[in-house]
Amino acid sequence: MALHSARGKLIGVIGDEDTCVGFLLGGVGELNKNRQPNFMVVDKSTPLQEIEDTLKLFIRRDDISIILINQNIAEMVRHILDQHTAPVPAILEIPSKDSPYDPNKDSILRRAKGLFSADDLK
Amino acid sequence: MCDVESRNVEENLTKNFDELGVSEQEDPNSDLDEELSDLTVDLLILAQDLVEAKVKLEEVSKNGWMDMAKARYIMGSTAISTLQLPKPEEDSDTGIEPSATVSKQECLRDGSKNVRYYHYSLNPPPSAQDTTSQSKQEAAEGLRQRKQESNNGDGDTKGGSKVEEVKKRPKSLSDPVRWFSAMPPAPLKRSQKYFQSGVEIVLEIANLQSQIRGIQNRIKYLKRMKQKQTEN
Numbered sequence: 001m002a003l004h005s006a007r008g009k010l011i012g013v014i015g016d017e018d019t020c021v022g023f024l025l026g027g028v029g030e031l032n033k034n035r036q037p038n039f040m041v042v043d044k045s046t047p048l049q050e051i052e053d054t055l056k057l058f059i060r061r062d063d064i065s066i067i068l069i070n071q072n073i074a075e076m077v078r079h080i081l082d083q084h085t086a087p088v089p090a091i092l093e094i095p096s097k098d099s100p101y102d103p104n105k106d107s108i109l110r111r112a113k114g115l116f117s118a119d120d121l122k
Numbered sequence: 123m124c125d126v127e128s129r130n131v132e133e134n135l136t137k138n139f140d141e142l143g144v145s146e147q148e149d150p151n152s153d154l155d156e157e158l159s160d161l162t163v164d165l166l167i168l169a170q171d172l173v174e175a176k177v178k179l180e181e182v183s184k185n186g187w188m189d190m191a192k193a194r195y196i197m198g199s200t201a202i203s204t205l206q207l208p209k210p211e212e213d214s215d216t217g218i219e220p221s222a223t224v225s226k227q228e229c230l231r232d233g234s235k236n237v238r239y240y241h242y243s244l245n246p247p248p249s250a251q252d253t254t255s256q257s258k259q260e261a262a263e264g265l266r267q268r269k270q271e272s273n274n275g276d277g278d279t280k281g282g283s284k285v286e287e288v289k290k291r292p293k294s295l296s297d298p299v300r301w302f303s304a305m306p307p308a309p310l311k312r313s314q315k316y317f318q319s320g321v322e323i324v325l326e327i328a329n330l331q332s333q334i335r336g337i338q339n340r341i342k343y344l345k346r347m348k349q350k351q352t353e354n
Contacts, residue, residue, distance in 0.1 A: 008223025008245040011324065017204055022186050024207065025298050025310075026317035027221035027247070031208050038220075041204050065224045065242065066328050087240055087335055088226065090328045095180040097187050103173045108331050112169055115338055 009065035012058040012089070013039040014051065018097050019070055038064060042073050052077055064089050070096035071105060081107050154348050158341065161237070165337050172330045179323045186316030193310035197303060202310065206302050221247040221298075222321050224328075231333060239336035242328045244321070 011028040013020050020041045023029075030038045038061075040054045055077055058067050071093045074081055081091060093108075095101035103109050194202050223245045231237040299306045299314050 007219075008225050010220060011222065011224060011321070018187050018190060019183075021202060021204065021207075022183065022190065022313065022317045023321065025186075025190075025314040026321045027298060028321060029207075029298065030220045065226055066324065068324060087332060090240075090242070090331055092324060092327055092331065093176075094324075095176070095183065097184075101176050101180050103176075106172075106176075108172070108334060109169055112165055112334060112338060115165075115341060 010038045010063055012061075012064045012067040013069075014042060014054060014058070014073060015040075015068065015070040015094070016073075016096055016098070017041050017043065019068075019094070023068065042070070048076055052080060055080055059084060059089060059091075067091045068094050070094060070099075071101060072096055072099045074107070075105060078107070154344055154351070157236075158344050158348070161337050161341050161344070165334065165341070168330055168334050168337065172327065172334065175323060175327045175330060179320055179327065182316050182320045182323060186313045186320065189309040189313035189316065193302075193307050193313060196307045196309065202302050208301060222318075224325065231336060237333070237336040237340050239329075239332040241332070242325050244325055 010030055011023070013023045013028060015023075020039050024039065028038070036057075038058070040051070042051055051073060055067070055069070058064050065088060067089050069077075069081075069091060073096075074091075074093045081093075084091060093101075093106050190202060224242050225245055226240045226242050229239060229241045231239060299310055302310065
């Protein structure tokens with residue numbers, strides 16, 4: 001772990017095949033026979049429990065600072081994202097090839113919108 | 123005529139303040155309200171910037187996926203997939219390390235010094251020259267150690283272990299594009315460039331999100347303070 005802190009933190013990716021392959025081409029991937037990968041490919045047959053477990057694992061890992069997750073997958077694990085209030089790791093909802101980005105579903109923007117009620121504006 | 127009218131307006135305004143029982147100088151919530159309104163405006167601006175950054179990431183990713191599809195057309199449908207990704211079980215001397223790593227630093231936001239957030243930045247990738255020079259240096263040190271051991275007359279087991287340490291090479295950075303092809307086609311390289319710029323946009327988004335979170339925390343704190351003051 002000391003080696004990691006000297007080297008820098010990782011960017012984890014949870015997404016469909018093309019998203020994972022794309023960001024791995026970008027150089028974020030780490031793969032070692034001693035350590036677990038920092039990415040997970042999700043397809044139609046991936047069980048929800050596996051996605052939840054991987055997301056919780058990435059959140060617990062101290063060598064991952066940023067987690068990228070496709071927005072359509074984020075919808076499936078919204079309950080975990082809403083519970084995550086710590087600043088690190090930062091969880092970013094990114095668009096996927098099949099579903100464009102929808103700001104109304106973004107948990108960060110929804111939290112910002114929910115900060116103000118009608119009483120506050122009186 | 124205008125002066126008389128303006129004087130009348132001023133008198134009416136002061137009467138209204140007196141009726142409310144509040145004078146301008148004695149308003150305890152004015153500083154809080156001012157900071158709250160400034161932070162609210164900042165929050166809205168940052169939210170807009172966040173949406174724009176994500177739309178930009180979507181554009182860049184789409185271009186990357188388009189070129190990836192072109193490369194697949196050239197190389198075959200299964201040539202660019204997760205099947206080509208190196209598996210953790212493979213026994214290889216050289217591991218694969220990321221070229222894009224991130225470092226974070228806690229900062230105070232310019233302008234609103236009470237807002238703390240984490241700033242993410244991309245670390246420079248270690249160059250190939252550094253790894254080769256390191257390996258040469260380690261090899262030289264290993265040779266020196268071996269010579270010292272032969273002079274000291276240590277046992278064979280210790281000498282053997284030193285030789286093994288020299289033989290273990292440091293992990294080299296392999297270009298991810300080489301996982302898919304030894305001679306990658308131009309569309310695949312273009313796709314890589316798009317996703318590399320995508321990683322930079324990801325950092326921009328992370329910084330915006332971190333600032334939004336810092337402002338949200340500060341707004342919650344100020345609202346609590348305001349509520350306490352009104353209760354008192």
